Amino acid sequence: KNEVEQSPQNLTAQEGEFITINCSYSVGISALHWLQQHPGGGIVSLFMLSSGKKKHGRLIATINIQEKHSSLHITASHPRDSAVYICAVSPDSNYQLIWGAGTKLIIKP
């Protein structure tokens, strides 16, 4: 079993739908990262959080440290949100992150 599990692996939705991507981890962490990778390859950091909830535009990330679980939500989804969303955790405030396999999201117009 991987130490960072994401679900679903693939998600297809219609424009405007509310999207939820989940990340569960099995190790103690100091922080959790959500990142976005578009087909061109570049990766963009969306959130880094260690507790509670963060919001940026239509994106919301939550984390429950006790349950070792985080969710990434996208409100009013748009085709430009189509990308791979990756969860990664930092176990001990060191430079090694443990990476999830990613969730491929497709938003249809």
Place this chain on the structure above:
Amino acid sequence: ETGVTQTPRHLVMGMTNKKSLKCEQHLGHNAMYWYKQSAKKPLELMFVYNFKEQTENNSVPSRFSPECPNSSHLFLHLHTLQPEDSALYLCASSRGTGELFFGEGSRLTVL
């Protein structure tokens, strides 16, 4: 634009060639990373440099040779690669163990 620039974006090389990937950041970050991303696999950390000193080397074969002349520049020297080394190589930087900023990646094909 993340502030991290990688060149070249695409590279095709034979198994006997020697080439280098370059990464540059002017974000004032102290840490720089090389990651490998193969199809259908999570990112694999290859090397980490903190203030020009290598802090992580994840059992990477010696045909990959990193160089960090200063906190703003990172190179990955490639020689006698194998076809299975074909992948997307991503550079990233961070301030301490904070948020990562990635370059666009260098897509390497080894023939």
